[in-house]
Amino acid sequence: MHYLVSVIFDTAGLATPDEMAAIDAFNDRLKAEGHWVFAGGLAAPSTATVIDNRGEEALFTDGPFLETKEYLAGFWIIEAPDLDVALKLAAEGSKHCNRKVEIRPFLGVELRPFRGE
Amino acid sequence: MSVIDVREAITRAHHEEWARVVAALTRRFGDLDIAEEAAAEAFATAVERWPADGVPPNRGAWLTTTANRKAIDRIRRENKRDDKQKEAQILYNDDPPEPLGAIDDDRLRLIFTCCHPALATETRVALTLRMVGGLTVPEIARAFLVQETTMERRITRAKAKIKAARIPYRVPSAKDLPARVSGVLAVLYLVFNEGYLATGPDTDPVRHDLTAEAIRLTRLIRALMPQDGEVAGLLALMLLTEARRAARVSASGELITLDEQDRGAWDVALVAEGHRLVRERLAAGVAPGRYQILAAISAVHTSAREARDTDWSQVVALYDQLVRLDPSPIIALNRAVAVAELDGPEVALAAVDRLEDKLAGYHAYHAARADLLRRLGRSQKSRAAYDKAIELAGNTAETAYLTRRRDQLG
Numbered sequence: 001m002h003y004l005v006s007v008i009f010d011t012a013g014l015a016t017p018d019e020m021a022a023i024d025a026f027n028d029r030l031k032a033e034g035h036w037v038f039a040g041g042l043a044a045p046s047t048a049t050v051i052d053n054r055g056e057e058a059l060f061t062d063g064p065f066l067e068t069k070e071y072l073a074g075f076w077i078i079e080a081p082d083l084d085v086a087l088k089l090a091a092e093g094s095k096h097c098n099r100k101v102e103i104r105p106f107l108g109v110e111l112r113p114f115r116g117e
Numbered sequence: 118m119s120v121i122d123v124r125e126a127i128t129r130a131h132h133e134e135w136a137r138v139v140a141a142l143t144r145r146f147g148d149l150d151i152a153e154e155a156a157a158e159a160f161a162t163a164v165e166r167w168p169a170d171g172v173p174p175n176r177g178a179w180l181t182t183t184a185n186r187k188a189i190d191r192i193r194r195e196n197k198r199d200d201k202q203k204e205a206q207i208l209y210n211d212d213p214p215e216p217l218g219a220i221d222d223d224r225l226r227l228i229f230t231c232c233h234p235a236l237a238t239e240t241r242v243a244l245t246l247r248m249v250g251g252l253t254v255p256e257i258a259r260a261f262l263v264q265e266t267t268m269e270r271r272i273t274r275a276k277a278k279i280k281a282a283r284i285p286y287r288v289p290s291a292k293d294l295p296a297r298v299s300g301v302l303a304v305l306y307l308v309f310n311e312g313y314l315a316t317g318p319d320t321d322p323v324r325h326d327l328t329a330e331a332i333r334l335t336r337l338i339r340a341l342m343p344q345d346g347e348v349a350g351l352l353a354l355m356l357l358t359e360a361r362r363a364a365r366v367s368a369s370g371e372l373i374t375l376d377e378q379d380r381g382a383w384d385v386a387l388v389a390e391g392h393r394l395v396r397e398r399l400a401a402g403v404a405p406g407r408y409q410i411l412a413a414i415s416a417v418h419t420s421a422r423e424a425r426d427t428d429w430s431q432v433v434a435l436y437d438q439l440v441r442l443d444p445s446p447i448i449a450l451n452r453a454v455a456v457a458e459l460d461g462p463e464v465a466l467a468a469v470d471r472l473e474d475k476l477a478g479y480h481a482y483h484a485a486r487a488d489l490l491r492r493l494g495r496s497q498k499s500r501a502a503y504d505k506a507i508e509l510a511g512n513t514a515e516t517a518y519l520t521r522r523r524d525q526l527g
Contacts, residue, residue, distance in 0.1 A: 001283050082285040083235055084293075105282040 002037060002077055002106040003086045007099050009073040015041070019098050026096040030078065035089055041074035073099065077106075123168045130176040131160060135251030136337065137177060138184050140223035143286060149230070149276045151188050153248060159184035224249070225341045226286050232301040233284045240275045241304045247272055249337075250330050260311065260327055301338065302351045302408060305331050309355050314512050322366050322514030328359055346398055350409030353394035357415035360387035365514075372518035376424040388419050410439045429458040446475040454485055462492040480509035484519060496526045 015023065030036040045064040052059045064071065076093060080086035083105075090103040118126075135156060142152035159180045173179040231244040239261070246252045246260070258268035278284070289297040312327025335352045342348050364378040373379075395416040398409050405413070414435045421427040436452035450472055457465035466489040469482070476482035487502035503523035510516045 003282075082283045083233075084285050084289070086282075087235065103282075107281070 001081060001086075002079055003083075003090075004104050004106065005076040005078060005086075005090050005093055006072050006102045006104070007041075007074040007076075007093075007097055008070050008102060009099060010070045015097065019096075022096040022098070026093060030076070030089070035078045035080060037077040037079050039074070039076040042072060045071045070100075118172060120168060123172060126172045126176070127160070127163055127167060130163065130180065131251055132333070134177045134180050135160070136224045136227060136249045138180050139248050139251075140227040141181055142184055142188055143227060143230075144223050145185070146188055146192070147286070149248065149279060151191060152184075153276075155184040155188035155191065156180075156251075158187040162187075222288065222341075224337065225288050228301055228338065229288055229297060230279060230284055230286050232297070232304050233279070234297075234300055235282065235284060236275055236278070238304070238307070240271055241300075242307055243268060243271050244275050245301075245304050245334070246308065246330065250334055252330065256326075260324070298342070298345060298347060299406075302335075302347060305335050305338075306351060306355075306408075308334075309358075313358060314515070322370060322372070322512055323362060325362070328355070328362070331355060332359060346401060346403055347406040347408050349394050349398055350406060350412045353391045353398075353412035354408055354415055356387045356394070357391035357412060357419050360384040360391065360419065370514055370517055371521060372512070372514040374518070375418060378424075380422065380424075383419065391419070392416055405438075407439065407443055410435055410442070414439075427458070429455060433459050446472045447479070447481075450476060450479075450482055450485060457489060457492075462489040465489055466493065478509065480506045480511075480515070483509065484515075487519070487522070491522070491526060499523075500526050 027036065027039060030039075048064045050061040050063070050065045052061075074097070078086060078089055080089060083103075086103055086105075090101050094101045138156045138159060139149075139152045142155055143149055146152060162183050163176075163180065167173075228245065228249055231248050232241045236244065243257050243261070246257050247254065252260075254269050254272060255265050257272075258265040261268070288294075309328055309331035312324040312329075312331060315322060315324040315327070332352070332355050335348070335355060339345075339348050339352050360383050361375075361378060363384070364380070364382040365373055367373055391412065395409075395412050398405060398412075414432055417428055417431050417435070432455045433452065436448065436455055439448050440452060450469060453465045453468035453472075456468060466486065469486055469489060472482060483502045483506035487499050487506055490496075490499035490502055500523055503519055503526075507516055507519045507523065510519060
């Protein structure tokens with residue numbers, strides 16, 4: 001079962017060297033214990049471009065699609081057998097990156113097929 | 118068997134077997150939604166069939182078998198639409214029947230899943246009452262004064278989250294158990310308190326259906342976890358509180374405080390059972406948790422034949438112990454009320470006033486101040502405090518009591 005752990009920034013500024021080191025150590029552990037799927041940090045929301053190509057031609061808008069105080073700064077995708085295990089990992093992730101995190105399950109194979117009704 | 122006997126048998130079976138049926142089916146099918154629906158259908162079938170066919174000798178087995186069949190019917194129907202492969206999987210799952218011990222365990226699993234920390238508190242309460250308690254959605258909606266559709270949505274969303282996020286169906290590991298048990302007990306205490314001090318202008322001051330349900334579920338957890346001190350503590354606390362129910366509200370619907378209650382109207386059997394549990398915990402010689410201390414305080418009160426016989430120094434000592442465990446301002450307020458009996462209202466008032474920052478929006482804070490000011494003869498200030506308490510109180514019996522007290526001020 002895969003979970004997305006989103007790292008939420010509520011203060012300006014990137015991770016400090018200490019935080020980066022803690023994140024690296026945590027990543028190593030995730031890999032060693034078989035929970036690692038993928039992870040990454042994102043550049044500032046001001047670097048984003050929103051694209052809408054539902055109409056006749058693609059529209060490009062400079063900046064994030066939502067102006068908010070909290071934004072996505074990075075994420076982990078982890079593998080865990082159930083939410084209890086995933087919650088423990090997410091709690092450690094929050095401690096290591098020194099940020100709030102949100103955990104959400106991916107729609108997995110054990111779910112009923114999504115019929116897009 | 119008469120119609121009334123059959124109806125009683127069905128009600129009793131519902132009380133005794135509902136959680137067992139839902140828990141066994143959840144384990145077998147891995148899906149709360151299927152388990153809940155199939156259990157409800159099985160009971161509906163019992164209502165239809167038992168009056169004609171007679172009540173089966175083993176009601177639990179009859180209900181579980183019927184519910185199993187209903188669940189398989191539903192899965193077959195759905196699989197015809199979606200996925201032939203899954204059908205094969207479930208229909209050929211012929212696990213041997215579970216031994217009785219494992220079924221008891223299933224109910225515990227069910228409770229821990231419903232009270233999972235990833236669910237909001239109000240959701241845990243609703244889900245526990247539905248899945249473990251077997252209350253209907255309209256009953257739960259009425260209990261918490263929300264619309265039926267709102268409650269239905271809350272429960273549906275919770276079931277979907279449990280499934281999608283894979284909240285596990287198991288008893289937590291020994292390391293996590295104390296925290297998780299305390300989460301379960303918090304849900305039951307919330308249900309009990311909503312019954313004991315029901316809120317809402319048109320609500321009965323005591324909702325016996327809710328206090329009874331909370332006690333029933335706590336008894337179930339006690340039976341499943343007989344060694345847990347806090348489970349015993351919470352059950353004792355509920356019993357000793359419930360024992361005073363008949364004496365707590367006057368015929369005219371006004372709250373009667375502990376010191377003015379007719380102690381002869383207390384339920385002797387419940388008091389005895391509560392005292393037995395408190396003694397059992399004392400004998401265990403393990404440092405007590407919050408509920409055990411609260412139960413011990415209740416035991417001191419219910420041991421006094423008259424209010425004036427209350428051993429206040431013991432009550433205050435127990436509150437001291439509780440404050441060390443739980444430094445919440447509400448505990449500090451209750452301690453101050455006990456201190457008034459030991460050291461006088463002047464000392465108590467000073468302690469209560471120190472809590473103003475934290476409790477200014479809590480009716481009991483103003484009610485306690487009003488009473489202490491009244492005893493100190495400061496009528497004007499007392500009146501203002503009663504006004505504030507009445508404004509904030511949500512329980513009709515409390516409002517009536519506070520209003521009378523205020524109007525009696527000289």
